[in-house]
Amino acid sequence: MALITYNLLKAVERQTDDKVLKTEIQKYIKKSSAMATGILNECAQSDDTYTNQILTLEIQFWQMTCIELAIKSKHMEFLDQLAVRNLFGTVWNGKLEDTTTLKFFSCLMCPALSLKLLNYKTDKSTTHDNPGEQPAPKKICANLGKIKDFLQASKTKLAYNLISYVMFLSLFAYVLLFDLASTISNLEYVLMTWVLAILGEEIRQMATSNEKKEYFSNGWNIIDMCTIAMFFIGFGLRFKHFQDALDWPRVVLAVDFVAFFFRLIHIFSVQNVLGPKLIMIQQMLKDLVYFLVILVVFVLSYAIASHSILFPDSPFTRETFLQIIRKPYWHLYGELFLEDTEGSADCTTDVRLWTNGIYPRCPSKTGQIVVPIMMAIYMLFTNILLLNLLIAMFSHTFEAIHKRSESLWCYQRYFILKEYGMRPVICPPLNICWHIYDLVQRVCCRHSTVEDPLRFDNDEKRSNSARTDAKESTIIEINYGMLQAHLPDLQKRVRTLVCKVYGDVDTIVEKTYSDDDDPHFGLRIIQMANTLQSLWKVVFPFSNTSSTFRLVKYLEEKSEISFYWKHLADSHTKETMNTIQQQICDLETRIDVLYNLPLHLLQRNSFDKYIESENKTQSERTETMIKTIKRRLNCLTKQEEEFRNAISTQLKDMKAEIMESKTKQEEEFRNAISTQLKDMKAEIMESKSKQDEVFQITILSKIEQAAEREDEFRRKVYV
Structure with missing residues (x-):
């Protein structure tokens, strides 16, 4: 759900231009991203196998896996996690363990050498017995299976396709340089067949893609189609004779060779440096x-x-x-x-x-x-x-x-793994036969010969979840000597299922057998099969698969002795007990799913109706979510307008207050200045009057002194 939330928020972010809303959405995007990576790391710490199954399991109603959701939204932080890298490494190696480059290329030259030079991940889990004690037919089948696993690994397919492509380019270069005469040679027809095989592979990729838009959104696919079309044009021009000096067929084929050679760059993206x-x-x-x-x-x-x-x-x-x-x-x-x-x-x-x-x-x-x-x-x-x-x-x-660079490399690596994981083992130009066989399988049998390696491979139309596979991984091979120790545990698991469905064990289990009454275990196993069949009849109407009950042949036996000799004696014990364990695991998974559903959903006649209702509900939820987001956008715009109006009103009020306070301050300032001027003027006038009086007195005194001096001078003169 965190990845789905991340995708929805990314889509909303792309459709809006409001910066405030984008900032708010980015906060939630970071939260959903942190939640997705945190859950992934928690799962990876507990169980790597279960984590890989969760990452590649198709999400119901969305028809996509977690990896595909992260790729679609370009969630680089999620793709950069160690669990995703380990998943890509597992898909890249297939069932092979890491080995040296020299050993791997030696096995490419001779696939039979992979039995001696390479290690397989299934060896430790499947070889419980001594391999030397196995019969010769089983050894041959096991060895052929290992060679098949080697050939079906993604890196093996890429290596063979690379070798085939280099051979094609070498032949193309030879024809351009030495064999492009006025008449069409046999090598040119071989080139034409080779390009037709490459075209067949491109058509298969286009047909197997979920949407045609998805195929053409990849630029390399467009380059491939243009390159192939240019080759057909150049080859068609070879049948026409040109009078002018310019050799058009040679020019077109030479440019097309450059385009074909340029296609090698795409293969380099699998390397973490290039x-x-x-x-x-x-x-x-x-x-x-x-x-x-x-x-x-x-x-x-x-x-x-x-x-x-x-x-x-x-x-x-x-x-x-x-x-x-x-x-x-x-x-x-x-x-x-x-x-x-x-x-x-x-x-x-x-x-x-x-x-x-x-x-x-x-x-x-x-x-x-x-x-x-x-x-x-x-x-x-x-x-x-x-x-x-x-x-x-x-x-x-x-x-x-x-x-x-690391997260971008993981993003690129996904497309390489998906492309070469779904390619056939046979390379061009020999893959034409395989394409015909695959077409017959798709048309007649409605079944594809190659499955997506980045989707969890479920049997019975992928009805079982990762929990079923996790439970089936606990199945052990029980021989007749181990039957006494493990049968009580199986009976306990069956009783638990009965309690979940009916609420009471005695509803369908009417009789139990002691060890003395059933020394060969036949009656107890027949009773267990009958109980499982009763449970199956209850669970099957709610299942959306066409799986069948596995234990029908055990119910046909009425005698304990005949059951023992047919199903428990010699080497039949392992097959019988494994079948019972698989049936128990299947029922456990289905009952766990149904046990957690609401009661009104269990009253439906078919689980398909539940799926349809959930699809409708999910679409309604999506529409409701979109309407809610639009409503919130409208509310945000209204709130933004109200906020702007409030801010403008406050600014106007503040401006008016400032103007009023400014006028008051100006008046007070003017009054203070005028008062000070008056006081200064009065002081100046007083000081001026005082100065005038002093000046007058001084002048009068000086005049008197001058008069006295004049009188004295006159007296002296007259005397």
Whole structure:
């Protein structure tokens, strides 16, 4: 559910442009991501096998596995967990254990060597007895099974397909270089057959994909189809004779060979060092497109301006357009064409001579002066500024991808594992026979010969969950000597199932047998089979599978002696007890599922109706969730408007208060200033009056003193 929540939140985030809502959604995305990774790590610490089954088990109603949900939403943090890496390693190796490269390639040359050089994961769990004591037919079957496991491993299929593809490219190169004559050779027909086999594999991938959009969303598939179509065009042109000098079939096939060779890069993504580099190249190509948009502005502006000055009044021809673009483009790589700019010794200004191509045209005198200056400025911007900008963009892209290279590699590895895990063992061009066989199986038997390795492989239309497989993994091989010790445990498990279904053991178990009454265990096993059949009749109507009851043949035996000789004597004990244990595990799983369902659901006639109702309920839940999200978006927009209105009102009130306080403060300030001015004026007037009185007194005293001096002077004169 955490992954489903993550997917839904990602989808909502892509559909909204509200930054506030995006921030809120990203918080919940982080929470759901942390929850998903935390649950995965907890499961991985308890049991790796059970964790792998959970990751590859199809989620009901969503028709997707946990891995597919993480891939669809590009949940890199989830894909970077150790449990997911271990799962991919298990699918990559198949039933093989890790080995050296030399041993693996030796086994590729001779698959029979895998019996001696390689170790199989099933050896430890299946070889309870001494292998030397096994009969010869069983040894042969076991060895053939090991060789089959080796051939069906994903890395084995990739290795064989890589070898086949290299052989195809070698043959293609030989035909291009040495055998592409005027007549069509036999090797070309072999190439045609090989390409048809590759086309058949692409058609199989398209047919087995869940949606055609999913197939064409992968860029490598588009490259494959275009490459194959180009080969058919080139091969078809071989039947037509061209009169002109240009050999069109050779050109088309040569370009197609480059495209086929380029397809090898996709195989490198399986390697943890080269895989992230491919993503870097892809992102750098996007950066290069943006750079070219800027570069075109500089190139075209300089190209047209420089050519119009160097060669005025040029004729409107194709060669003129090529000359306009050719020089500025090669300037980027250091080719300056100085002889064309400055003029060579054998150039001419005669229109008839340079028009016919006898002599090159001489540049104008103005161009010889102005264009070198323009070239210097152009080279400064393009070779120094723009190219360094491109290098900086590439460096930023490299650092950003290098930080999450491990998670990106896991994301790439998923598609490689899915592609080669579902491919047949037989490589092109021999896989045509296998495609015909697979088509017959799909049309007639409604059954595919190859299954998805990243989906949990359930028998009986995947009806049993991972819990069934976990329970069946506890089944042990019981021989006749061990029967006395293990039979009470099986009886206890059956009684527990009876209690869950009927609530009382005595409802269907009417009689028990002691060891004295049943010395050969026959009556007790027959009674157990009858009890399991009664349980099966109750559980089967609620099952959505077409599985059958396994113990029918044991119910036909009425005599203990005949049951013993047919099903318990000699080597029959293991088969009988394993069948009973499998039936018990199957019922335990089904009853556990039904036991946890609500009571009203158990009253339905069929479990299919429950599935249909749950599908409808799930779709209604999805619609309700979408409506709720839209309603919340509308509420958020309304709240945002209310918030903005409240803020604007508060701002207006604050502005009015500020203006009022400002006017009051201005009035008080003015009054204070006027008061201070009046006081200062009064003080000045008082001081001025005082100064005037003092000045007058001083003047009068000085006048009196002058008068006295004058009187004294006159007296002295008269005397």
